[in-house]
Amino acid sequence: MSKRGKRQAPGVRLPASIQPVRKTRNGKLVKIYYYFQERRNRSDAGPRVPIPYELHDPRFWQTYEALKSAGDAPRAGTFGALIDAYRTSHRFTKLAKNSRDTYDIALGHIRKRWGELPVCDVQPKHAYAMQEAMSDRPSMANFTVCRVLKLLLKHGIRLGYCETNIARDIEPLGEAGIGAEPWSEEAFAYVLEHGTPLLMRAAVLGRATGQRAVDLVRMRPADRAGDGINMLVRKLGNEPHWCPLTKEAAAAIDAWGEQKMMPYLNLGGRKISEDRLRAEWKAFKELHTEHLPEDITLHDLRATAVCDRRIAGVPHQQICDQLRMSPAMVATYSKHIDRKLNATAGMKTMERAENVHLKTIYAPIENRKA
Incomplete structure (x- = not known):
């Protein structure tokens, strides 16, 4: 019998806002108490109100309707x-x-x-x-x-609730840290060498496609298409997307030789969930704290994918289309790389110039005897 069947009278389906609480004595049911609470188990849950009647008492449903009318009908326009x-x-x-x-x-x-x-x-x-x-x-x-x-x-x-969007130009608060950071080459190499086959594959797929763990666990050989891989982006309501792969990444992925309909990320031929993948990653990190940063995450592979492309000279908008990310997200992940690239480009511009002024300044230093 289901949990729902044990907690209520047969043939009666309780509304989501009604919570039955069983009172037992010596393992036997003594009484069921009922409580009304709108939006139960949510952060904006309403007050918890007891209903002092048995389920089959007409007054139970009269009380329920009164509470529902009072709590479930916000004023129009609010x-x-x-x-x-x-x-x-x-x-x-x-x-x-x-x-x-x-x-x-x-x-x-x-x-x-x-x-x-x-x-x-x-x-x-x-x-x-x-x-x-x-x-x-x-x-x-x-x-x-x-x-x-x-x-x-x-x-x-x-x-028709309002005519303007006052939140459009609200300036965000400053946040400590920078969010997701790209993996270092040392960390990536360590996972490829010492990680389980599952985590090695997760690292390769994550860096190659820039997708979240919830999407990585669903990728299969059957989804490979041309020079890329088809997927459904869960965060966007399973929106279809085709992600191009580098030749090196495609060769590595195809070499795994997995069955066509089996996800690349599996355990002994069994599909896994996003939660299981995160649990495997957490366990691996705890065993290798001397070699991996404490705050390194699988989600950081999204930033790695973006930075790989920026270092290769791929423009922001093309990265958006490759990885199905918003321009703001790409800019967030790549901001430190972009600054370094811009700074380096500026220095090369200076080196190509005559720099007569700087040569005059530094000449006495260069000619100074020790």
Whole structure:
């Protein structure tokens, strides 16, 4: 019998907002208590209210309807209503589950602070105030205000909630660190030499395609097409994408000789999940702490893929199309490489010039006797 079947009366399907809690004594069921809570298990969950009636008592359902009417109907034109509308839109439902979960956290912050605020009344000062209130978590503050709020208001304009998107020009908070960093050549070589076949393949695929772990675990020989590989980008709602491969990467991948329909990343012929891949990586890192940086991740291979291309002279927009990344993401991953490339190019320009002024300055130093 399913867990649901054990926790409720036969033939009765409880709404998601109703939580049954079993009380047992000596292993025997004594009573089931019921609680009402809107958006249960989410960051913007409503209050938990007990319903003091048995499931088959008409008063149970009367109480439920009253609570639902009070808690599930935000006033028209408010952020609560807009968030509910956005969560049922194709733009939200097409996102991968992990993305929806992350968006829900940000939407929960917005609902908690602005749920009853009319969307048309919001001003930039409100957005900055929200950002400041979350400044102890700058990454989440920027994600909530500069991305999710901007998308939410964009949807609101379509539906007539507001006429302008005040989040469009909000300046993000400064964040410590630079996010994903490319693997060093030493780290990459170490994983190829000492890693398990699974992790060796993950490193090669990740660097060759620049994709997330959730997409790497689904790549198969059957997906190889011409000089690249076909894939579905989970983060973008399984959007089809073809990623070109270098001749060297393609040769290495094809040499694995995997069965056509079996993912390259498998354990003894068994498919694995993204979580399993991350667990294998974590275990490997813990055994090789002397040779691998503490903060190195599989996600960093995305930055490695971008930097490989920038060093080779591939323009940003072409990298966007090759790896199916946004221009902002490519710029973020490659900003340090870009600075180094620009600095080097500038120095070469200086070396090609006459530099008469600098030669005059440094001449006395060069001629000085020890």
